[in-house]
Amino acid sequence: MPLSRRIRNFLENTRKKKVDKEDEDGGSESNAAIKEQERLRKKVTNLIKKQKLPAVRQIVKGQDNTKPWVxxxxxxxxxxxxxxxxxxxxxxxPADQLADTPPDxxxxxxxxxxxxxxxxxxxxxxxxxxxxxxxxxxxxxxTARHMVIPYMPMLVPPVKWTGYDRGAYLFLPSYIMRTHGAKQQREAVKRTPTNQLEQVFEALDTLGYTKWRINKRVLNVVDRIWTSGGRLADMVDRNDVPFPEKPDTEDEALLRKWKWKVRSVKKENRERHSQRCDIELKLAVARRMKDEEGFYYPHNLDFRGRAYPMHPYLNHLGSDLCRGVLEFAEGRPLGRSGLNWLKIHLANLFAGGVDKLSLEGRLAFTENHLDDIFDSADRPLEGKRWWLKAEDPFQCLAVCIDLTEALRSSSPETFVSHMPVHQDGSCNGLQHYAALGRDKLGAAAVNLVAGEKPADVYSGIAGRVLDIMRIDAQKDPTVFPDALLAKILVNQVDRKLVKQTVMTSVYGVTYIGARDQIKRRLKERGVITDERELFVASCYAAKTTLTALGEMFQAARAIMSWLGECAKIIASENQPVSWTTPLRLPVVQPYRALGRHLIKTSLQVLTLQRETEKIMVKRQRTAFPPNFVHSLDGSHMMMTAIACKKAGLTFAGVHDSYWTHASDVDKMNKILREKFVELYEKPILENLLESFQQSFPALSFPPLPERGDFDLRDVLDSPYFFN
Structure with a gap:
């Protein structure tokens, strides 16, 4: 129930009891109880006058006997x-309707x-x-821009988290975890002692206390593009696709083709409408906040322990547009290292292969394009529009403007920058698996060890796939039919073909999933036009890619298999898989069979879904490896957030992308590496197995997979671990 309603009920009830006592001599309620109610009533009234709402909430909640609606x-x-x-x-x-006609x-x-x-x-x-x-x-x-959005960014720092439903917004209901109706997960968090969750509370408070503001110059460019119809910088076209004219014929084949085109246009227009609504909501929030000195994003968690801003539209987890119009409210002088990091950040945002160069190569790229950068800042839409070539155009434009102002100032190193600079993990899921398995080969592939330039795991896998296909192409097609497919595909293998499969491998991508991903990439290229041949080629390419992944990341595959097998054993007993993260947050997988529940209402009979007691064994098994790794990357991010706060840094995090001021990137880099080592020096898999054995003593679990001899402390000296 909203706080305002609870307060009103409390004040009415205490007033009523006082009146009833005066009217009835010898009532059952004691004078002491009446006086206590009156004391609380006065206390609440005074606290409201002083605007001390958390204290008010605590009192009225304890006095509220209202039962929640079913x-x-x-x-x-x-x-x-x-x-x-x-x-x-x-x-x-309508205003132009004639007066002598009946009103419509x-x-x-x-x-x-x-x-x-x-x-x-x-x-x-x-x-x-x-x-x-x-x-x-x-x-x-x-009028979409005038819609009421309840969970807006806050103009004052959020309330500190102290419990399951105590923290974040002053008046709106706020819960520390998004359980989406999963009762067992909700109860697990509620039962957890407050002192056990202190680190989680502190991390969420740190993220929520980061102060943001709107970058007005970038917002102005966004508004100009949107007003003129969109279509630039990945913004959707504001106009619908026109429908094709119906052919004047009775030819069934032509009519079927026309109907297919109409369906396709309808689908495209629905998607455009959805994207336009999304942009309008983002811009509505940006326009409302642009004149504020600063604002805050309260954070909470998903069930795995990953942190998210509670405001859903304009936040730093969002699209390039969102990130481009947001900057830190607090500015800090760049310093020499900060100026270099700002240049590197611009190269990272431009991407297109530039982000795979060494740090020195990225610096050189930016310095070689200073004229383009100045032109982008001075004349973003009238000039050469170099910034539009970037992979993240609005963020690139924001850095162009910031860097231009810094370089034109009398002292670039003392220029005060508000720009968040990102440091991203490279294929972060595989980084966590390599650390769990102490896997030397995997660690080198995902930059856990130092190198002259960043290792590109996607290119590495593509290279291994190419090697396998070249060998297969030499074989006799009568004995080995895939030899013909290898000859066709050998010129198609590149980083882009395998990237999505490698990325999703840590999330348990199946052979069918990999086949569909590669099929889409091959179809885009149009080299294989026959649908059946395309399908067969995709099957072969997927099988080869998964083989290459298994070779390069044997430890990761072994750990995934072990986690999946443990989950299957537990779920087969009709129990959900549950564990505790390194930050002591309880996690319960929510996957249960859904039953139907019919409710007869005045409008119609509603069919609602409701959780049953039956566990979905397959879903519990396939989801556990990625969910477990997500709980680890969430722990790493929160550990880094707490340490950055203690070091006096401004910090924001997007799962495996950590942000701070350009001047503080070196400090943050040191902290995030130390926290990664600290996280994996704990016996994570041993603790997990022990918790399973304690919870299910009658069940037999497989032994832990063998680990390699990778030295975790090598991460401390790896410049491209996060870069």
Missing amino acids: QDAKAKVGCHLIELLMRTAYIQP IRPAFLHSFKTVVKENKKTGRRYGVIECDPLVRKGLER
Whole structure:
């Protein structure tokens, strides 16, 4: 229940008890209880006057006996409110309507039933839908910027976290974990003693206390592009795709082709509409916050322990547009190292292979393009538009502006910069697996050891795939049919072909998933046009890529298999897989079979999904390896956040991308490496196995996979571990 309602109920109840006591002599309630209620009432009133809302919340929550509504009651009340809206909301007649004609007044919203047929399926399902009149929809599109967004960035620092539902926003309900209705996970966090979660609280508070502001110059460029129709810097076209004209023919083949084109255009326009709404919401928040001195993003966790801003639209986890218009509210002088890091950051954002050069190579790239950088800053839309060639154009533009101002100042090293500079892990999931398995070969492939330039794991896998295919291409096709496929594909193997499969390998990508990923890449190139041949070639390429991955990351595959096998053993007993992260946060996998629950309302019969007691064994098994690694990367980020705060650094984090001021990048780099080593010096897999054995003493678990002899402390001297 909202705090304001709880306060009102508390004040009314305490006033009522006082009146009842005065009216009834010899009532059952003691004078002491009445006096205590009166004392609390005065205390709450005084605290409200002093705006000490956390203290008010604590008192009224303890006095609130209101029971939460059950799901059925919420559904019935919600449907009745929708029904009242439909009865009372009408479209006003157009302004140009003639006075002598009946007014065209019609309902703004209608309830109806529709049968929805999914692609590649013959039968459909019948759904109740609420449709708004086209005029209402047009009006909403024009006024999207005026929508009420409840969880806005805060203008004051968030309330510090002290419990499951105590922290973050002053008035809005705030929960430390997004459990999405998973009761067992919610109860596990609620039961956890507060002192056990102190590090998690501190990390979330650190992230929430980072102060941001809007980069007005970049926002101005975004607004100009959007006003002129979008279509630049990855912004969607503001206009719909026109529908093809219906051919004047009775030829069934031509009509089928036309219908297919119409469906394709409808799909494209739906996607454009969705993207336009998304941009409007982001810009609405940016415009509302642009004149503020600064603002804050309260953070909470997903069930694995990864941190996210609670405001959903304009935040630093978002798109290039979001990141481009955000900067730190606090500025810091660049210093010599900061000026270099700002130049390196620009090269990283430009990407296109530049981000794979050595740090010196990236510095040289930026210095060789200073004229383009100055032109981008001075005339972003009228000039050469060099910044639009970047992989992250709006962020690139922001750095162009910052770097231009610094270099034109009388002393670039004393120039105060507000720009967040990123340091990103290289294929971070595999970095965690290499550390878990002490895998020397894997560690070298993902930059856990020092090198003259960054190792590119995607190019490494592509090279191994190419070697295998060249050998296969020499074989006799009558004995080895894949030899023909190898000859076709040998000129198609590159970094891009295998990148998605390598990236998702740590998330347990299957052979079918890898096949579909590679098929999409091959289809884009148009070298193989026959659909069957494309499918067979994709099968062979996927099999070869997974073989190369298995060779290069044997330890990672062994750990994934071990984690999956443990999960299968536990889930087969109809129990969810649960563990405690290195920061002592309890995690319970939520995957259970969903049952149907019917509720009869005034509108229609609603079918709601509800968790059952049946565990989804396969889902528990396949999800456990990636979820476990995500809980580890979340722990590393939070450990780094706490240490950066203690060192006096401004810190923001996006899972495996850590941000600070340019002048502080060297300090942050030292801290994040130390925290990674500290994390993996703990016996993580041993502790996990021990917790499984304690929770399920009757079950037999496989032995831990063998580990290599990689020295974790090599990470401390690796310049490209995060870069």
